[in-house]
Amino acid sequence: MIKFKSNLNKKDLTLxxxxxxxxxMLKKMKNKEAAWGLWAGLHFWGAHRFYTEDFKYGSAMFLSIMLPLTAIIILLYNDTINLLFYIFLGLTACSLLWSWIDAFFxxxxxxxxxxxxxxxxxxxxRETRNA
Known part of the structure; x- marks a missing residue:
């Protein structure tokens, strides 16, 4: 059976x-204020991406900050400040920059x-109408 997809307009709905x-919509919609609150407090962890159910980019943002920070902590714990430290510091800065650019969208x-x-x-x- 072929289903034809017709757009249902809100003007055509009954009360x-x-x-x-x-x-x-009240159950499922996302609030801009909540998203901005998450961005303001946890932007570097990608919390605003998880809130909008964009799990791929949220996970990428989370890992792009966690891996370099973990490496920096390990390097500082071992009193090793070498090229790797500066590379991981640069990756952390890039991750923070990504989260700030992400705010525009x-x-x-x-x-x-x-x-x-x-x-x-x-x-x-529409499907329940046609059923």
Whole structure:
């Protein structure tokens, strides 16, 4: 059976469907203030990426700060300041720079996430109408 995907507009919804849409959006949507709070406090760990469910980049950001910091701590513990120390220090600085550049795209990422969630809820409503 071939399903034709038609876009369902919010204007076409009944009051019950609008209530369902609003309830589901309140459950699933991401808040910009929460994302900015996470970015402000934990940007170098990639917490804002995990919040927006972008787990690949969140994990990459987490590892790109954790591995160099761990290496720096080990090198300092051994009283070894050599070329490796400066390389890991540079990698840490690059990771912090990445998180600051990432801030410019945070609002867009939240808007895109919320639009995707809304569209998936509208698709669910359309499927229940057709069932």
């Amino acid at each position: 019950e469907e609008l209530g369902f849409l609003e309830t589901e 945070l609002n867009t990422r939240i808007n895109d996430f919320n639009e995707t969630v809304e569209q998936s809820i509208l698709d669910h409503i």
